[in-house]
Structure formats: structure tokens, C-alpha cells
Amino acid sequence: xLIKFLSTILSSFLSSVIFIVIFRKISLRxxxxxxxxxxxxxxxxxxxxxxLGCITAFSIYIPQKVQxxxxxSVIMLIFGLIDDWKELxxxxxxxxxxxxxxxxxxxxxxxxxIYIGNIANIIVTFIWVIGITNAINxxxxxxxxxxxxxxxxxxxxxxxxxxxxxxxxxxxxxxxIGAILGFLIYNxxxxxxxxxxxxxxxxxxxxxxxxxxxxxxNSERTLALLSxxxxxxxxxxxxxxxxxxxxxxxxxxxxxxEDHLALRFLKLGYSKEKTLLFMLLLSSVFSFSGILIxxxxxxxxxxxxxxxxxxxxxxxxxxxxxx
Numbered sequence: 001x002l003i004k005f006l007s008t009i010l011s012s013f014l015s016s017v018i019f020i021v022i023f024r025k026i027s028l029r030x031x032x033x034x035x036x037x038x039x040x041x042x043x044x045x046x047x048x049x050x051x052l053g054c055i056t057a058f059s060i061y062i063p064q065k066v067q068x069x070x071x072x073s074v075i076m077l078i079f080g081l082i083d084d085w086k087e088l089x090x091x092x093x094x095x096x097x098x099x100x101x102x103x104x105x106x107x108x109x110x111x112x113x114i115y116i117g118n119i120a121n122i123i124v125t126f127i128w129v130i131g132i133t134n135a136i137n138x139x140x141x142x143x144x145x146x147x148x149x150x151x152x153x154x155x156x157x158x159x160x161x162x163x164x165x166x167x168x169x170x171x172x173x174x175x176x177i178g179a180i181l182g183f184l185i186y187n188x189x190x191x192x193x194x195x196x197x198x199x200x201x202x203x204x205x206x207x208x209x210x211x212x213x214x215x216x217x218n219s220e221r222t223l224a225l226l227s228x229x230x231x232x233x234x235x236x237x238x239x240x241x242x243x244x245x246x247x248x249x250x251x252x253x254x255x256x257x258e259d260h261l262a263l264r265f266l267k268l269g270y271s272k273e274k275t276l277l278f279m280l281l282l283s284s285v286f287s288f289s290g291i292l293i294x295x296x297x298x299x300x301x302x303x304x305x306x307x308x309x310x311x312x313x314x315x316x317x318x319x320x321x322x323x
Contacts, residue, residue, distance in 0.1 A: 004057070008171055009178040012053040016182025019045035024186070024193055033084055038191060040084050043199020046179050047077040050206065053175030063168045068107025069209045072100040076133075076205045080198030087197075094130065100205060101129040109212050113225065129208040135235035136204030138242060142262045143191040144184060144276050149234055149283045150203045151180040156231045156287035157210050160294050169214055176206060189272045207232065216294050223301035227294040230308060233286030234279065237261070237312055261315070285311065 020042060026032065027039035034040065051070055058066060079096040082088065088096075104110065110125035140146035154176045161169035180203075186193040195203070211228035229236065238261045265275045289308050293301045 005170065005174055008053060008057045008174040009181075011056060012049055012175045012178025013182045015052060016045060016049040016179045017185065019049055020182060020186055020193060033196065035194060035196075038194055040194045040196035040198070042183050042187060042193045042195040043080055043084070043197070043202055044077070046183055046195060046199050047073065047080075047202050049179040049182065050175050053178060054172055057171040057175060058168075065107055065109055065213055066168055066172065068104055068109050069172070069206070069213070071107075072103040072209065073202060073206055075100040075103065076202050077198060080196070080201045083201070084196040084198050093201075097130045097133055097201075097205070098126065101126050104129065104209055104212070109209055111212060125212065128212065129205065131239070132208035132211070132232055132235065133201055133204035135232070135239040136207065137197060137200040138239050138260065139235045139262075140195065140200040141260045142266070142272060142276055142279070143189040144187050145262055145279055146195065146200050146203065147180055147184050147187050148276065148280045150207060151177060151184065152280065152283045152287050153207055153231050154180065154210070156291050157207075157214060159291055160214055160216070160227065163295070164215060166214065169210060172206075172210055172213075176203075176210075189276065204235075223298045223305070224294045226301075226305065227290045230290030230293060230304075231287045233290070233308065233312075234283040237286075237315075241316060282311075282315065 023041040023045050024039050027034055027041045032039075032041075051073065054066055054070060055062065062070075075096065079088070079093075083093065105122055105125055111121045111128065113121055113124070116124070136146055136150065139149060154173050158170060158173035158177065160166075161173060183193070183195065183199075187195070211232065214228070216224040216227045242260060262275055262279055265278060266272070270278070286308065289304050293304050296304070
């Protein structure tokens, strides 16, 4: 099985590099989806690589939930590509995300919180998937940032799946990790390729779907349900403060602005490289906390949550997030 794991991540990595090199040359040669001299086709390469990686990994029989994630992600990938070609309205983007999430629910990829009913679980699922999809999209403001955060989160989900012996999540996580590694070679500062809205929406959607497919808690460790919130804590943290600040200033929560955590860090005079390093370290702390809380008792879990909350307040104060 170890050989199968290694072959999955290696084949996804190599496929990602090959697709990126080919698509990049085509994009530059024919001036297709190019922004300031840099191709926006990284997302397409990531999407194709992930989907092929999953199909190859499961080969003979693809589990139903994996089929659902692939089908829904194809919808996100196609419309993301259209969005990069000709930017869609906010309403159109949400409509596509709702449709794609509907397919996840159709394949029973949703929350299963025992304390609330089925209808409430479905509502939570829609909020979760659409929220994380847009949170990763909002995070894509600095070279290497969105890809790096997705890599860290995917690695965290892989570790939890490995500890749970959840084969389907292991293979999906490895396919995603390999694809991201190939992309990051060309996306770290200075970027030679961008993922575009196609890539950021696709990756956010995949992470949200993978998070929904993992079993975190039993009746004795209810706080483990917060594990995915912590693993994806950085994009959630950035988006939450972004929305609060924009609304407090009388701006639309969906309107683009310079309020992102990474951009504020740049305004303090730090280089892109140092900003990226700080953000990825912060993401690693969130993700490591998410892994821990999935394995420890409720009492220790409370201590982890307090630590993360305290860390978030320190960062918010440092970045001058004022309401």
C-alpha cells in the first residue's frame, strides 16, 4: 500500500508539472488567459491533475463519494475557467457554487452532526462549502500563498485520514498534494504562473468536500468536530476579518479591497517572501492544532482552542484590524 501511496503523489506531481509547462507555453504563445505577462491557467492544470490522480489511484472501483466530489469539482473547474476568461457576476458565481454543492449533498457528502436535524445539516453543508470555496479565493493575493495554504491543509487532512485508515481520503489528499507541489514550483515568488479564479475556487471547493468526508469525533470527543475549522483556520480568519472590516467601513463584503491579512503585512514593509513565510507558518499552526484536537480529550481540546483564539487576537492587533 505504501508503494501505491508514493506512486499517487509522484504521478500527480509529475502530471502537474507536465500540464503546467504545456498549458503555459500555449497560453503565452496564443495570448490566452494572460495577466500582466503571466498565464492564468494554473487552475486548469491543477484540476485536471487532481481528477486524473483520483481516477488512477482508485482505478477499478471509484467510491461513490469520490465520484460525487469529482463530478461537482468538474462543474467548478469549467465555470472557473469561464470566470477567468470573462469575469462572472457575484450572483452567477454563487449560483454555480450552489449547484456544485447540491451535487455533493446528492452523493451524501455533507455534515452529519448528530445534535441537529437533516435539514440543518444540509444548510450547514452549503454554508461550509461556499464559505471555504470563497475563503481560498480571497486568499489568493500573494504569490504562493493560496497554493501553500492548500498544501498545508491537504497534508493535515491526509494525516488525519492516515490515522483513521481512511483510504479514499488518503488517495484524494495525496492526489491534491502532488498537484499542488507541481504548481508551487512555478507559483512561488516571483510567480511564473497563476491559478486564477478557476484554481482558487476549485481548490477551496475540493478542500471543503474532503473536510466533509472525514470522520473526526465520537461521543467522547465532541470538540474534534472543530478540527476542520482549525485546519482551514487561516483562510477562515482572513475572510471573517475581511468581511467585518468592509462592513464596518460601509463597503460591500464582496467588493475587492486591500484589507487582506497578507496585503496588510506587505504594507508594514515586509517583502513578499517574508510575508509568504509568515502566512504559511501561521497556517501550519492552525492546521497542527486541527490535527491535535482530532486526537485529544475535550479538556485538552479546550486548551488548544483558547491558544488559537489568543494567537488570532495577537495577529489581528498586529495587522491593525480595527472595526
